[in-house]
Amino acid sequence: MGRTLHGRSLRAAAGLLAAGVALTACSSSSSKGGSSGGSGSVPGADALDKASGVVNLTFWHSMKDTNQKAVTALVTAFNAAHQGKIHVTDTYEGTYDDAIAKYKTSVSTHTTPSIMQTYDVGTRFMVDSKQTIPVADLAAKDGYSLADLQPNIVNYYSIGGKLQSMPFNSSMPLLYINVEAFKKAGLDPANPPKTLDELADAAKKLTVKDAGGTTTQYGFGAADYGWFVEQLTAESGAPYCDNDNGRSARATKLNLESGAPLAYTKWWADLVKGGYAANTGRPTADAQAAFKAGKVAMNLESTGVLGGYVDAGSKAASPFTVATAPFPKSSASDTGGPVIGGASLWIDRAGHSDAEVRAAWEFAKFAASAPQQAAWHQATGYFPVSVAALQDPSDVAYRQQHPQFQTAIDELTATKPSTATAGCLLGVMPQARADLEQAMLNVATTGTTPEAALSDASSKIVKLISDYNSAVS
Amino acid sequence: MFLLPSLAVFAVFILYPLVESFVLSTHGSDIFGNSSRYVGFKHFRDLFSDSDFYKVLGTTAMFTVLTVLPGVLGALVLVLLMESRIRGIRIFRSAFALPFAFSAASASVIFAVIYNPAVGIANGMLAHVGAKPVGWLTDPKWVLLSVVVVQIWLTLGYNVLVLSAGVAAIPADIVEAARLDGAKGWRLHLSVIVPLLSPQLFFLTVVSTINSLQAFTAIRVLAPEGGPGGKAMTLVYAIYNKGFENGNSDLGTASAYAIVLLFIVLILTAIQFGVLERKVFYR
Structure with a gap:
């Protein structure tokens, strides 16, 4: 029997798979019928x-x-x-x-x-x-x-x-600090770095290598995350996108090629290339894991991770205490606050x-x-x-137990609402963030200059925005 | 008459989506992903004038070659090695076929842990031998290779299964005759067993190529948005990226990518049937 039947069935199987699989690959769902929506009237009680x-x-x-x-x-x-x-x-x-x-x-x-x-x-x-x-x-x-x-x-x-x-x-964004690492490096955790330059100096002192030259603790480690760039920009008092952060009219471009975005991209790439910052890429969970494991001494994150950090610090192989400090500024003269x-x-x-x-x-x-x-x-x-x-009394009691949270409250109280701290309104913000993050990673891992990478990202984003704006108008 | 049910299934699940893809690829999309106005072949013109598109094609080609060749040849070597009659060989046979039973998603998550830059085993082992840590998923130079490894691992089990079955189906008298003629060891393998396996090897090459062109899960888990520098952005992933990722809803461009993929798969499969199949020896 075998000869032809065997051969043919294999042939047929391969052919069918090829055809079927190729066809279904392009299936994509769509649904017709838009929405005539609109706000409509305001109902009363x-x-x-x-x-x-x-x-x-x-x-x-x-x-x-x-x-x-x-x-x-x-x-x-x-x-x-x-x-x-x-x-x-x-x-x-x-x-x-x-x-x-x-x-x-x-x-x-x-x-x-x-x-x-x-x-x-x-x-x-x-x-x-x-x-x-x-x-x-x-x-x-x-x-x-x-x-x-x-x-x-x-x-x-x-x-x-x-x-x-x-x-x-x-x-709110915060600077998280491993207190024991600070003390070991002869730094004062009560006087944490306030600017990117101070942060870089501290990161160099906090980086520890073993006898074989392998880094056992990085001074700094944060996710490659566009949110941080948005924060630094707001603190410098500058709008992140044009038309007053997209609030006086639709934004048409992001201000990436100068100021805080350029400074942070350069700064982060230098620390990564110098071996002082752990590059854990874009997933925030990976940067969090590194801090929790005591592999990095300073980390940028939101207030939302505080509980998890304190918990992980007490359970780590060599336990450490977590302190918080205000989110750093790109220059000491910055007077704005975070978004x-x-x-x-x-x-x-x-x-x-x-x-x-x-x-x-x-x-x-x-x-x-x-x-x-x-x-x-x-x-x-x-x-x-x-x-x-x-x-609320329960909240006051909670903050006595978690003094690290007070930093965020002080940070917010010190922030005057302004156009810069209102943050940028953009229909394609998630995509724009992704493009910026790709550009920053590119600078940190290849020979691309920050200027070239950001200008490239910027023009990509301009196209995204104009596509979006023409789709909604 | 009796074909009707299968024709209906074909029409609903294959023909309709195919036609819909063509329709979508010639329309713009509003912010909800609904097709808006007719734009003709604008999406295709945009694609062909976009340098990113050629980057994606290159990445897809690299990914396919790097996964199909080692995947099929690696399985062949494993199967031939497993021909040796040593104790406990059955355990190895099961072990090598095991990846077939793994879901791509769970395997990818496990690899994500292995590749973790700070706490993963991959860098842990490198540190053990005194080597510098590698940014498996964060370094544009490595990310594609890291995903390729996972994809090979995922396909290896199936390839081993198919080839083992092929070897088992080789009649003992042919091998016996070859032995009497003085063939043994690698010579026996290369000149007798491998040609007899050519139908299976051909089948695997075609299927693996299509699989690799469609690989999605490992990239989705390990290199979202194509990883650093978009170095792991393959065609299939580009479809998802344009259509759904990051709040995108550009189904027009996504469908244009899908049509391109369709033609690439069709052309490659035609070539494989036209050229490779001539070398296949069907018993």
Whole structure:
């Protein structure tokens, strides 16, 4: 038998696989039908009062692990307080990027959630999607005061002087320090480096090599992360993108080729090439792992990792204490402050009943209230968006136990809201960040000059922005 | 009549997406990824005038060659070695076929831990022999190679299985006759067994090539956005990158990439059938 049959079947198998597999490779889904959305009218409180039965809400978020538990606690408390009237169902939709991808699909299929948590850099997109209702409109309708919200945070999420979404989870950038490593190197952890130059000097002193010349501890190590560049730019008082950080008109380009972006790119590449900084690439988790393992003595990260760092430091092979310092500045004369990051809650209007919108507004107010923000802050390490939450006795007690957190509060109090610290609004911010990070990595690992790499990234981003701007206009 | 069910499946899952890809590739996309206005062949013109596109093609070619050749030849060497009658050979046979049972995602995650610059074993072993640490996934020079290693590891198990089955199917009398004629050791392998395995080798070359052209998981896990400098950005990954990554929703360009990939796979497969297959010895 064998001869021909065997040969043919193999042939046929290979052929079929080739054809089938090649064809399905190009399948991609699409869904027709746009959204005629728009903000629509602003419903009043009576819409909810008149609603019969329970108003069901869907809440999409990107909080996992510890943070997800905190979301569940928040939602449970809200549902208990609105028993028989409003019921919120929360679903974890993956990372912020994943969630926004799903949101895009839901717009096309008219299945958007009632409440959507979106990261700071997704703000421009959410407004352009024309699906949501500004929380400022709802507040104005009720005469509800938003004055308890941190002014710096409100500054970020306001467009045209109008708060668009309810701030929810916010984080600040910090400099993290391994106290024992500092002491061993003869440095004073109580007097941490304040500028990039001082940081570089300290990194050189903190780098430790063994007898064989292998580096056992790097002085510095942070992820290749565009967020840090945005922070340094804001601190230098400069806008990150044109048209006043995209707030007076749509931004058309990023200011990457001079100032803080150029300085940081050069600075980081020099430290990596000199062997004083561990280059763990773009994943933030890898840089965190290096600091937690005691492999790097100084690290840049958000307030959100504080709990994990303190915990890891006490459990490390050679235990260490974690201290925090304000995020460094690119020059000592910089007077600005950091941009407040994190995410906010958007209330969907298009395709949602008046009662649902009102119920979502109730949830947004609840989530940003002082008692809930105090609990949220303590459970997650995010910065409370409510000013009053910091006065909450439980929060005061929490900060006595975690003195490292005070740095973030001091940092924020010292920051005057301005165009620079409002941060750049850009529809393609995630892509733009990725291009910048690629450029920085390129400089740190190859012979490319910072000027050439940033100019290249800058022109790529200009094209991204113009494509986006023409797609929404 | 009896073909109807399979025709229906073909129409829904293969024909429709294919046609849709062509349609998408000639349209612009709005910010939700819905196709907007007709733009003709603009996406293709943009592609062919974009230096990044040629970089992606080069990377795809490198990735394919570097994974297919070692993957197939490596499996062949392993299978021939396993012909020796030593104790416990069955354990080795199972061990070498094991990667086939691994999901690409979990294997990639394990490799991500191995490659970790600060706490991974790869650099740990290098440090042990006094070598400098390597930025496996952070250095543009290394990232493609690091992903290639994972891809080879992933395909090796299947290749070993197919070739082992091929060897087992070789009639004992042929080998016996060759032995009587004085062939032994490597000579027996190269002149008798390898030609008899040529149908399997051909099959594996075709399938591995297509697999490599479509490899996605390892890159997604180990080198998101194509890794540093985009050095591991292959065609398939570019489709995902343009369509979905980083909040992108440019399905027009992504579909143009997909059409290019379709033609490359078709052409390569045609060449393989036209040229390579002539050398195949079907019993």
